[in-house]
Amino acid sequence: MAGRILSSKGRVIAYLPNFRVAVKHFRAFSSYNEQKLSEYYRVRRTGRKTVWPDKNLGPLGPRDSRFPLPGSIGLSSGLNTAPIEEIELPIPQAVLVPSTIADHHQDISQQLLAHADVINDDGFLPESVTPTPADLLECVAQVCPKTLCKDFQELFPDRDVLNDPLTVITLSQKTENDMSGWTPAVEEEREALLETFMEGACEICTFLQQAGYWADFIDPSSGKPYMGPHTNASFLETDERYRQFGFEIDDLGCCKVIRHHVWGTHSYIGCLFTNAPLSHPVIQTMKKNNYGPIETSEAKQ
Secondary structure (H helix, E strand, C coil): CCCEEEEECCEEEEEECCHHHHHHHHHHCCCCCHHHHHHHCCEEECCCCCCCCECCCECCCCCCCCCCECCCECCHHHCCCCCCEEECCCCCCCCCCCCCHHHHHHHHHHHHHHHHHHCCCCCCCCHHHCCCCCCCEEEEEEECCHHHHHHHHHHCCCCCCCCCCCEEEEEEEECCCCCCCCCHHHHHHHHHHHHHHHHHHHHHHHHHHHCCCCEEEEECCCCEECCCCCCCCCCCCCCHHHHHHCCEEEECCCCEEEEECCCECCEEEEEEEECCCCCCHHHHCCCCECCECCEEEECCC
């Protein structure tokens, strides 16, 4: 079964047959070409060799730049290189800037342009990117609007999401039952989809972390980040902020329900955050796996 992917300005959309296909894709990039990792760091070449811990200063001495990861772990390919490359990373400064009218206008414009790239005047996706009946998962990666980054800073208090790249990946699973009501069948399907999402999101985040990036996802049952520290902030599936990621929130009077642009309320939505840039190959491309090649089409600019 072949998946399909659409690239457009500010977002990448992929339709896949199931959640395991998405997990396989991220697993394939967990050990992405180590020689390209230096593209994401500023390095300064020095002739000084550092050894850590220093025999005189102990653990307070300079760290060996060959082992930059926690637990003095480094890439084996860098052990025999000379001279040593010393990594100098800028110190992030989290500055909370109040939202202005200009920020609001910019955010609305970004939403309009993002939707204009992939949606026709009648409100539907172009036929070339509409999911087929066999597609049960939609994976959308997009750059988080700056105005939302200010809100999500509360979700991830240990991250500097205002200054670092923040990519939002929404994972929509097509459901058999209408999720706007409650029946035993709906409850049973929701439990199964929750388990599928939790397992898949854990694996995807692990693979992104192995590739050198930060990643976390929102537990749909609580609206809280799953891997990060405790926070009072939440991001539930009926949160109004989902509108800025291409969803609609229907108010049914007694409750609210999220609506997918194609599958309507026959969908189950999950959300993942990472600082891997949208331009990274793990997001921009889908490798050829055992389910077949990916058709790629460019949206109208």
